[in-house]
Amino acid sequence: MFGEMSMYDFIRGPLVWIAFLVFILGTIYQVVRFYRLSRPKERYQVRVPFGKPPKEPDESPAEPELTWWQCVKLSVVGVNPVMVSVTTVFHLALVLTPLFVLGHNVLLDLAWHASLPSLPEAVADGLTMIVIAGGIFFLLRRIFVDRVRAISTAYDYVVLLIATAPFITGFLAYHHLFDYDTVILLHMLAGEIMLMAVPFTKLVHMPYFFINRFVLVHENTLGTGGSRIWR
Amino acid sequence: MSSNSQAPINHEEVRQMLDHHQDKMKTALRVCAHCSLCADSCFLYHVHDKDPRYMPSHKVINSLGKLYKKKGKIDRAGFEEISEIVWRRCVLCTRCYCPLGIDIPEMIAFARSICRSQDVYFQWSDLEQPAE
Numbered sequence: 001m002f003g004e005m006s007m008y009d010f011i012r013g014p015l016v017w018i019a020f021l022v023f024i025l026g027t028i029y030q031v032v033r034f035y036r037l038s039r040p041k042e043r044y045q046v047r048v049p050f051g052k053p054p055k056e057p058d059e060s061p062a063e064p065e066l067t068w069w070q071c072v073k074l075s076v077v078g079v080n081p082v083m084v085s086v087t088t089v090f091h092l093a094l095v096l097t098p099l100f101v102l103g104h105n106v107l108l109d110l111a112w113h114a115s116l117p118s119l120p121e122a123v124a125d126g127l128t129m130i131v132i133a134g135g136i137f138f139l140l141r142r143i144f145v146d147r148v149r150a151i152s153t154a155y156d157y158v159v160l161l162i163a164t165a166p167f168i169t170g171f172l173a174y175h176h177l178f179d180y181d182t183v184i185l186l187h188m189l190a191g192e193i194m195l196m197a198v199p200f201t202k203l204v205h206m207p208y209f210f211i212n213r214f215v216l217v218h219e220n221t222l223g224t225g226g227s228r229i230w231r
Numbered sequence: 232m233s234s235n236s237q238a239p240i241n242h243e244e245v246r247q248m249l250d251h252h253q254d255k256m257k258t259a260l261r262v263c264a265h266c267s268l269c270a271d272s273c274f275l276y277h278v279h280d281k282d283p284r285y286m287p288s289h290k291v292i293n294s295l296g297k298l299y300k301k302k303g304k305i306d307r308a309g310f311e312e313i314s315e316i317v318w319r320r321c322v323l324c325t326r327c328y329c330p331l332g333i334d335i336p337e338m339i340a341f342a343r344s345i346c347r348s349q350d351v352y353f354q355w356s357d358l359e360q361p362a363e
Contacts, residue, residue, distance in 0.1 A: 149283075150286070150289055
């Protein structure tokens with residue numbers, strides 16, 4: 001089937017479909033797997049056999065009231081403001097930029113006559129630089145901050161490279177730095193590798209962030225407090 | 232930290248315990264982004280001058296993570312090291328915070344269960360007595 005196909009044609013053709021299929025099916029697999037490993041929280045509710053339990057007198061001392069600013073200072077945002085800010089901006093830019101970059105939408109329009117709205121090129125370029133800067137921040141943090149270095153392995157550096165490579169190569173391609181044909185090929189390949197890596201590497205924290213934060217019931221659940229617990 | 236027994240580790244029993252919870256525990260280990268944001272939520276980390284070994288993720292990776300990585304094939308000395316982590320470096324106060332929502336205390340508790348199954352556990356008599 002691929003006998004006459006060049007590497008370039010393979011990377012810009014079938015591999016795109018393979019990458020999206022692996023990404024979508026892999027993510028669905030992870031979500032379904034989570035639902036099989038968990039159950040609705042109602043099943044853990046305590047049943048009282050003989051009416052309501054007597055209400056115990058509340059003798060605990062009143063908790064001190066905190067201002068909203070004190071709450072923020074005590075939260076992870078207040079304790080690690082730089083890291084939380086950088087990681088939030090990095091992840092938002094990482095997800096949104098590829099969706100709204102002009103080049104991708106032109107390709108979509110050519111293929112399907114439909115596309116998402118596009119960001120001005122300068123804005124997309126700025127967001128790309130934000131992702132690259134965030135990647136450099138995480139890299140330096142991993143090398144120079146004791147507590148991060150203590151739990152870092154070669155795998156962490158590879159995952160960071162997988163996540164940022166599409167943006168580094170995209171930046172190089174947009175600015176026509178180095179040989180364009182090679183760089184754009186590497187850009188496509190890097191994007192495809194990242195998509196395929198999401199469900200099966202540490203990048204699985206992408207879907208699991210939402211599962212852990214909004215679906216699983218635990219002390220730090222956001223939103224409505226979650227609906228499921230592990231079996 | 233002690234073993235009550237010098238019997239060899241029953242690797243089959245350890246492997247069965249690991250297998251029984253592997254989907255959930257391996258998922259949690261994989262989801263951990265090694266970001267270290269859990270560090271400041273541990274009072275022992277602060278008490279020990281921010282020694283990274285007291286960071287919740289460091290404790291999980293080097294106890295339960297190690298057990299899964301080696302498929303339970305760890306000798307008694309290795310189990311002693313793990314028990315040092317899960318009892319002496321963690322009091323299971325359940326105050327640790329993970330931005331990705333990983334249930335760190337549950338993982339430490341599971342590592343303790345595996346240690347106990349091999350007769351490796353914390354003994355209060357091992358504690359250094361304060362000077363008179």
